[in-house]
Amino acid sequence: MKTDRAGFFKSYLLDLLDGVHSAFPDELEEIANSFPELIRPPGAPAxxxxxxxxxxxxxxxxxxxxxxxxxxxxxxxxxxxxxxxxxxxxxxxxxxxxxxxxxxxxxxxxxxxxxxxRKIATAVVLADECLRRKGEPCQTCREKCDELAGAISYPDEAQPPKIDAGACTGCGACAVFCPAYPENAIKLLKL
Structure with a gap:
């Protein structure tokens, strides 16, 4: 099977998102910032x-x-x-x-x-932009996600949220309501 560049990056991203993303937050953040994603509606094929x-x-x-x-x-x-x-x-x-x-x-x-x-994207936290990392109490993303998918948890008080890539639907509610400014702390990655 021939792997093209997009296939390579998709495979790389899925590996990162599948439990390893906490070990490589900087790489994941760089990837999320470098690709303006078009998240397609439900039911869209490749x-x-x-x-x-x-x-x-x-x-x-x-x-x-x-x-x-x-x-x-x-x-x-x-x-x-x-x-x-x-x-x-x-x-x-x-x-x-x-x-x-x-x-x-x-x-x-x-x-x-x-x-x-059931799933159109995966949310990724840009840790350096997260208010929790800056010492501000915030639970907005988890509150919004709990209403829909329940994919967000907090490892501890001062850490950014952890997103369960398997449970995340990619709906984007967490990104819409994220109060981080000027840069939103959550991006959506296309599947």
Missing amino acids: EQQFLEKCRRCGACIKACPFFALKPVFKANQFDEGTPALRTGESYCRFCSDFPCVKACPSGALSLQNPASC
Whole structure:
């Protein structure tokens, strides 16, 4: 099996996230900061397949009752007009009826891919930005996550949160409500 550059990084990131990320927080933070991620809606297949199928019609964006999706506008012509999560502005609620998926006329979003209907990304803590590391009491990310997935815990009082990559759905609630300023202490990594 041929491994391309993206496959290599994905494999590397998954290894880091799978229990080793506490041993390499600096490397993980560097990776999270270097890639502006497009987090696709639930039901999206692998990126290449998604880009081939998506008509850029905006039906999924209009169907989201929480305005969690936006069209992508950037220099890359292949991504132009495709839907992505409004990371840092809104978060995915994983609606029980998946209106965004059902609105997709091309099949680019599909309920046939159950794994992508339960997990769209993984949250990563940028430890140096976390208020807890700066000595300020904060539990906002865990409070928001407990409402949805329960993937965040605190190892001790002065440490940043630990995210259970297996339980994290990538909804983005923790990132939206993170009060760290000027840099948000939580980023989402695409699967």
